[in-house]
Amino acid sequence: MEKYIINGGYKLTGEMNIQGAKNSVLPILAATVISGKTSYISNIPKLRDVEVMVKILSSLGANVSLDNDIMIIDSSTVNKIEVPEELVREMRSSIIIMGAMLARFGEVLIAFPGGCELGPRPIDLHLKALRQMGAIIEESHGFLNCKTKGLKGCEIQLDYPSVGATENIMLAATTAKGVTTIRNAAREPEIIDLQNYLNETGAKVFGAGTSIITIEGVEELDSCTHRIIPDRIVAGTYMIATAITKGELVLKDIVTDHLLSIISKLREVGVEVHANGNSLKVIGPDKIHAIEMLQTLPYPGFPTDMQAQFMTLLSIANGTSIVNETIFENRFKHAEELNRMGACIKTFGKVAVVKGVKELTGARVTAKDLRGGASLVLAGLVAKGTTEIENIYHVNRGYEKMSENLNKLGAKIKVVD
Ligand code: UD1
Numbered sequence: 001m002e003k004y005i006i007n008g009g010y011k012l013t014g015e016m017n018i019q020g021a022k023n024s025v026l027p028i029l030a031a032t033v034i035s036g037k038t039s040y041i042s043n044i045p046k047l048r049d050v051e052v053m054v055k056i057l058s059s060l061g062a063n064v065s066l067d068n069d070i071m072i073i074d075s076s077t078v079n080k081i082e083v084p085e086e087l088v089r090e091m092r093s094s095i096i097i098m099g100a101m102l103a104r105f106g107e108v109l110i111a112f113p114g115g116c117e118l119g120p121r122p123i124d125l126h127l128k129a130l131r132q133m134g135a136i137i138e139e140s141h142g143f144l145n146c147k148t149k150g151l152k153g154c155e156i157q158l159d160y161p162s163v164g165a166t167e168n169i170m171l172a173a174t175t176a177k178g179v180t181t182i183r184n185a186a187r188e189p190e191i192i193d194l195q196n197y198l199n200e201t202g203a204k205v206f207g208a209g210t211s212i213i214t215i216e217g218v219e220e221l222d223s224c225t226h227r228i229i230p231d232r233i234v235a236g237t238y239m240i241a242t243a244i245t246k247g248e249l250v251l252k253d254i255v256t257d258h259l260l261s262i263i264s265k266l267r268e269v270g271v272e273v274h275a276n277g278n279s280l281k282v283i284g285p286d287k288i289h290a291i292e293m294l295q296t297l298p299y300p301g302f303p304t305d306m307q308a309q310f311m312t313l314l315s316i317a318n319g320t321s322i323v324n325e326t327i328f329e330n331r332f333k334h335a336e337e338l339n340r341m342g343a344c345i346k347t348f349g350k351v352a353v354v355k356g357v358k359e360l361t362g363a364r365v366t367a368k369d370l371r372g373g374a375s376l377v378l379a380g381l382v383a384k385g386t387t388e389i390e391n392i393y394h395v396n397r398g399y400e401k402m403s404e405n406l407n408k409l410g411a412k413i414k415v416v417d
Contacts, residue, residue: 006386
């Protein structure tokens, strides 16, 4: 299995473009099933999770091809309703195909996704909403057998603004009879991207980006072209890589608005961030200041997907910081690994106390999940000596060419098999 060997202590400087957003492309690829026509999706990031979604689409019968960064998905040939179990197990977010398949065929058989590295991650909100719309879902032997004689629009009050549940309902509702209203919907930028894609195919979705989304069911959807938005989490990760190495980086073609909570926290710890339209300059400070509280929240709050990377930054801050992870139960596995590199982090349930240390030192560590893996790469960039990170496949789920990109900016990373 691939691992990274990082020699720390090199400043990152230069400029870069940011890949398309993983969390946009996955639901949008699932959504391409609904039309039964051809979708042309550009700015596709080359990621393991995208490969899994393509395998799911192909296994259902779709014709998928790639022309540079444009993916062409012809879903007219989709003729199966069973999603292979091993693919659902490999990627939990494959559950998003449920809404799309119900919208197109009124039927889908899919394995129950179960837990993942971030904790139990139930799908009760997805199931409750789809049932409310008229889906009959039987749960047996680890499978979900979903059928409907026709979904009907209704009022859905989400108990929590779940990203995946909001997306699943949006997909299911596109061809449902009547109007569906989602209250307390997730407001993430990726939800707006999904709305834009759906509307480009002729769907009638309004309100994404606010907590009330309405979907007027239509009879059929059409072909379309769509460009995926830049990945705000990848942008945030490279911003921290720059800050932590006291470097200077210009990010091009990004959406600054999507990064405001990250920018605000970076400024709080002393990082200089200058926004100029759709580009952003980051200048790392001599000293990182500790912060009173970093709390993860649904958008527009600070993203849970940036918590691990920010913790690395705080681990070398001047003082003690508190991190409160309110979204996932089991998202501090990186703390233990950072401690192996000399950090001083104590976790108590969903709270971590990060006492800043003068420096991190290279060690052999293991990526336990995607963003935790990224946090170790960041630690390796600044640590004294050599850091060896195992299980890099986690990082490849969400970051395109991470070692190559960092090396171009001045890092010293070797990929070893
Ligand atoms: C999405 C993102 C993930 C991000 C997360 C939170 C994708 C592919 N993944 O995941 O990167 O970290 O949003 O921003 O877009 N919950 C329930 N019942 C449900 C659904 C969710 O209890 O039916 C809970 C989850 O266990 C979790 C919280 O709600 O504690 C948030 O989950 P959710 O917003 O659904 O995240 P995902 O869509 O899985």
